[in-house]
Amino acid sequence: MAIAKAERLMNLALCLLGTRRPLSKRELRGSIEAYLEAGSDDAFNRMFERDKDDLRELGLIIETVENLDGETGYLARRDSNRLPPITLDAEEAAALGLAAKVWQQARLAGAASGALQKLRAAGMPEAEDAYEVHSALEPRIPVHEAAFEPLMLACRDRRPVTFDYRKGNAATPEQRQVEPWTLECWRGHWYLAGWDRDRGAERVFRLSRITGRVRSRAGAFTTEVPDVVTVRETVESWAGETATRTALIRLRTGAGYPLRSRAVSVRELGDGWDELEIPYGHGLDAWLVEFGPDVVVREPADLRADVVDRLRAVAKD
Secondary structure: OHHHHHHHHHHHHHHHHHOOOOEEHHHHHHHOHHHHOOOOHHHHHHHHHHHHHHHHHOOOOOEEEEOOOOOEEEEOOOHHHOOOOOOOOHHHHHHHHHHHHHOOOOOOHHHHHHHHHHHHHOOOOOOOOOOOOOOOOOOOOOOOOOOHHHHHHHHHHOOOEEEEEOOOOOOOOEEEEEEEEEEEEEOOEEEEEEEEOOOOEEEEEEHHHEEEEEEEOOOOOOOOOOOHHHHHHHHHHHOOOOOOEEEEEEEEOOOOHHHHHHOOEEEEEEOOEEEEEEEEOOOHHHHHHOOHHHEEEEEOHHHHHHHHHHHHHHHHO
8 A cells, every 4th residue: 555655756756857848637537547446536535635735845835826727737847856965064965964863752753864865975974973772872852742743733734723722810711723834842841922913922841731622713913934043032921931030939958950950059948948140031930840849939929929829729639
């Protein structure tokens, strides 16, 4: 079955690349044996549409052209489907190889490996692998959330989505209608930045708090997607990386090393507790909750209240 489909895709690609004028569905069906064997017009149309989408997913640029008679034709121009000369040096090739290894345990592994194979076939130099199996370093970005793949595709295709989202201090999830912009990873957690249609504002969502299935919606974006640098700054701020003030917390001795690494000052209180002053930005309350009874917020009062609300919401479950 896999061989038959691969042969069908190859024949379709050769037809589209070998023609000087757009070919209609009727002409393509008469030129490819697998299409001739389709049991009905509906079966052929479904097969052709899937094959066309698969070729585009593989990187083939297929143009859709309407002739004078109103009939739709398809072709793939050779000049639009030819890679430019690859001029990567050894260090650039090593960087690409390292980037591909990052996704070896994610759903992007196949795409990353395929991209490297295409670049090597086009002349990219082989680079010495500094991250062989004997190395103590393993470049990995963990992707455990089921929402990652559908959101990644929605960001790529500029397609609105809906999903149920549970805020850190909420007992039940709420439905969100979002125009997804980009996915970013901070401190091992994935975040989606996008436009929340219901609130009419830019929002950031932590993927681990998305419940249920991500569903696609029809239609185009209603807002312009900002520059990627601006979006990353927004995610950084929502993830608590941008500090606007400092917080004073009590931390149990021997616990909370990530918090200690961010502290601007640490003072021993005795009785198994230390007092830390740490930068305070959006998202710190959610991070502090992860340390459970090892952390007590002293000030500011609004941060303490947010942490208490989150702990109460967890206790209700």
